[in-house]
Amino acid sequence: MTDVVDNDEQIKYKALLESTKAIPWKLDWATKQFTYIGPQIEELLGWTQSSWLHAGDWIDRIHAEDREKTANFCISQSEEGADHEADYRALKADGGYVWVRDVVHVVRKNGVTTELVGFIFDISERKIMEDKLIILNKKLEQLSFQDGLTSIANRRSFDQTLTTEWQHARRNQQPISLIIADIDCFKPYNDYYGHLQGDDCLVKVAHALSQAPMRVTDLVARYGGEEFVILLPNTTATAALEIAERCRNIVIAQQIEHAMSSVSDVVTVSVGVSTITPTTDTEQSLLFATADKMLYQAKKNGRNCIEYC
Numbered sequence: 035m036t037d038v039v040d041n042d043e044q045i046k047y048k049a050l051l052e053s054t055k056a057i058p059w060k061l062d063w064a065t066k067q068f069t070y071i072g073p074q075i076e077e078l079l080g081w082t083q084s085s086w087l088h089a090g091d092w093i094d095r096i097h098a099e100d101r102e103k104t105a106n107f108c109i110s111q112s113e114e115g116a117d118h119e120a121d122y123r124a125l126k127a128d129g130g131y132v133w134v135r136d137v138v139h140v141v142r143k144n145g146v147t148t149e150l151v152g153f154i155f156d157i158s159e160r161k162i163m164e165d166k167l168i169i170l171n172k173k174l175e176q177l178s179f180q181d182g183l184t185s186i187a188n189r190r191s192f193d194q195t196l197t198t199e200w201q202h203a204r205r206n207q208q209p210i211s212l213i214i215a216d217i218d219c220f221k222p223y224n225d226y227y228g229h230l231q232g233d234d235c236l237v238k239v240a241h242a243l244s245q246a247p248m249r250v251t252d253l254v255a256r257y258g259g260e261e262f263v264i265l266l267p268n269t270t271a272t273a274a275l276e277i278a279e280r281c282r283n284i285v286i287a288q289q290i291e292h293a294m295s296s297v298s299d300v301v302t303v304s305v306g307v308s309t310i311t312p313t314t315d316t317e318q319s320l321l322f323a324t325a326d327k328m329l330y331q332a333k334k335n336g337r338n339c340i341e342y343c
């Protein structure tokens with residue numbers, strides 16, 4: 035490694051380079067030998083300045099998961115004469131890793147690469163922030179599919195799942211079922227017990243209904259207000275009816291007092307069920323429209339009961 039300082043100007047530039055956070059380096063392309071690396075490298079990674087002799091030392095000190103991709107990219111870019119930058123985890127002398135960004139300028143003479151001049155930046159802080167942001171974004175996405183009051187899936191989640199499952203059912207010629215459960219006489223409940231207790235009732239019913247279906251592919255969601263939907267992919271009418279009956283019973287089993295109900299002294303639900311094996315001509319909206327019609331029928335038939343089609 036040559037570290038020759040032959041005049042005042044060079045001394046000034048060297049002092050400047052070695053006092054920055056960015057770590058400068060130079061590599062001779064023909065021999066792949068480092069001709070210079072800033073002393074700051076020791077502070078960042080713990081390896082002494084004199085231990086950086088060959089490009090191989092750099093490659094060996096890249097995290098195994100980043101090594102091949104980073105080395106191949108940098109070598110091909112350097113051969114083509116393209117300036118480039120790469121983010122990777124650099125190995126520290128103590129066995130730890132630091133996220134760094136290597137920014138590389140390729141020096142060419144007569145169309146041939148002769149030298150690389152680069153700067154290494156410590157980007158670990160930024161990476162930590164980026165990772166936090168990724169986690170936060172995931173959480174935000176989860177929340178956007180979740181009902182704020184009951185924490186079960188919301189209408190948006192239901193709409194999206196319905197589209198996916200409908201297409202799947204049509205492709206595989208499988209039946210798909212939908213249950214709509216609506217709390218009976220909820221307006222009088224709210225009026226009598228107050229809105230807060232009304233909210234509490236919705237949470238209890240949501241959690242009770244969540245226990246009714248069995249498969250991981252089943253989806254229980256709050257559609258809006260006091261209306262809940264249960265989407266049952268690959269489920270026949272007979273099986274859907276059984277689950278609907280379970281829904282009705284599970285809500286009664288909560289024994290939520292309802293002094294103002296016209297059908298019971300506890301909170302009950304009316305349930306509409308529909309099952310369709312879709313063909314290419316069947317509109318997706320038919321599943322919900324039919325279950326909704328059945329729900330209306332159940333309300334008309336005296337509530338706390340199930341109607342299906």
Ligand SMILES: Nc1nc2c(ncn2[C@@H]2O[C@H](COP(=O)(O)OP(=O)(O)OP(=O)(O)O)[C@@H](O)[C@H]2O)c(=O)[nH]1
Pocket residue numbers: 183216217218219220221222224228229230231232233236258259260333337
């Ligand atoms: N507490 C509370 N009430 C809600 C919420 N969303 C909707 N509601 C209430 O739910 C009630 C629904 O009333 P209706 O649609 O008349 O139905 P119902 O009284 O249950 O009558 P039936 O369905 O025919 O048995 C209304 O009073 C709404 O204000 C909510 O998030 N919290």
